[in-house]
Amino acid sequence: MMATAFFGYTLPWGQMSFWGATVITNLFSAIPGVGDSIVTWLWGGFTVGDQTLNRFHSLHHLLPFVIVAVVGLHLVALHRFGSNNPTGVDTKDVGDTIPFHPYYTVKDLFGLAVLFLFFSWFLFYEPNALLNPDNYIRANPAVTPAHIVPEWYLLPYYAILRAIPNKLAGVTAMLTSILVLFALPWLDTSPVRSGRFRPMFKVFYWLLVADCVLLTYAGGEPPEGTWLIMSRIGAVYYFVHFFLVLPLVARIERPRPLPTSISQAVLPATGSG
Ligand code: HEM
Numbered sequence: 001m002m003a004t005a006f007f008g009y010t011l012p013w014g015q016m017s018f019w020g021a022t023v024i025t026n027l028f029s030a031i032p033g034v035g036d037s038i039v040t041w042l043w044g045g046f047t048v049g050d051q052t053l054n055r056f057h058s059l060h061h062l063l064p065f066v067i068v069a070v071v072g073l074h075l076v077a078l079h080r081f082g083s084n085n086p087t088g089v090d091t092k093d094v095g096d097t098i099p100f101h102p103y104y105t106v107k108d109l110f111g112l113a114v115l116f117l118f119f120s121w122f123l124f125y126e127p128n129a130l131l132n133p134d135n136y137i138r139a140n141p142a143v144t145p146a147h148i149v150p151e152w153y154l155l156p157y158y159a160i161l162r163a164i165p166n167k168l169a170g171v172t173a174m175l176t177s178i179l180v181l182f183a184l185p186w187l188d189t190s191p192v193r194s195g196r197f198r199p200m201f202k203v204f205y206w207l208l209v210a211d212c213v214l215l216t217y218a219g220g221e222p223p224e225g226t227w228l229i230m231s232r233i234g235a236v237y238y239f240v241h242f243f244l245v246l247p248l249v250a251r252i253e254r255p256r257p258l259p260t261s262i263s264q265a266v267l268p269a270t271g272s273g
Pocket residue numbers: 001004005006007008009010011012060061064067
């Protein structure tokens with residue numbers, strides 16, 4: 001998904017497209033020994049150019065099909081193991097379940113309507129709010145923009161990348177910050193699956209949200225002075241959260257008592273249901 005979005009962003013071929021492509025492909029040059037050769041190979045030349053744009057265009061169309069395939073795998077897994085729910089307690093009998101239609105169809109349509117409203121507001125009233133004005137200037141290899149920043153949803157990772165002065169260490173930290181999400185089941189070993197019954201986890205969860213907001217903001221600012229210090233604090237806390245806080249909280253926290261079943265948690269104790 002992130003790669004697709006990156007390849008898409010290069011396609012308008014404005015200044016941010018060109019220089020974004022240059023910065024991101026250059027990350028591979030941090031690989032010791034073969035880095036520079038890999039970058040030339042990715043570019044298909046000695047700079048980002050027509051060949052690069054051409055292959056990025058193909059990849060931008062190809063990768064969404066890979067995403068669709070992964071969505072398919074996700075559905076297979078869902079059918080096999082069932083879905084989680086806000087209580088984190090497994091279903092025990094039919095009393096714990098409701099039919100998909102009309103309950104989920106209506107709930108999802110409502111969610112979709114809210115999303116479309118939000119989306120339409122940007123589309124019709126603020127189409128430029130999340131765009132970078134530099135991308136309205138045609139790609140020009142001779143002029144480097146003063147501040148090269150990616151789209152807003154990539155900013156936290158960009159902040160982590162720039163928080164470290166050493167290129168290889170910065171790239172490694174950025175990759176780790178994404179890959180660590182795949183290791184969550186092994187890092188958070190709490191037997192309780194829902195944050196609702198985990199008072200300590202809840203506090204740290206909101207701290208992580210605040211940390212990501214900070215990193216998003218810092219990632220969009222020039223990497224100097226206060227913002228550089230903020231990026232560094234934010235980056236350190238990000239890793240502390242995943243590698244230290246989660247395993248420790250899982251070990252020392254005393255979760256609140258779990259409901260015996262989903263229906264017990266959601267139906268009124270005295271009700272007839
Ligand atoms: C998960 C799926 C996708 C994501 C996240 C995505 C993301 C993006 C992004 C961020 C841009 C840059 C827009 C801009 O700044 O102007 C873009 C442009 C573009 N995308 Fe996609 N895209 C996706 C799927 C597709 C597919 C399936 C196609 C075609 C089959 C496609 C074709 C294009 C084209 C032609 C452009 C250039 C047009 C323009 O810049 O306005 N995209 N995409």
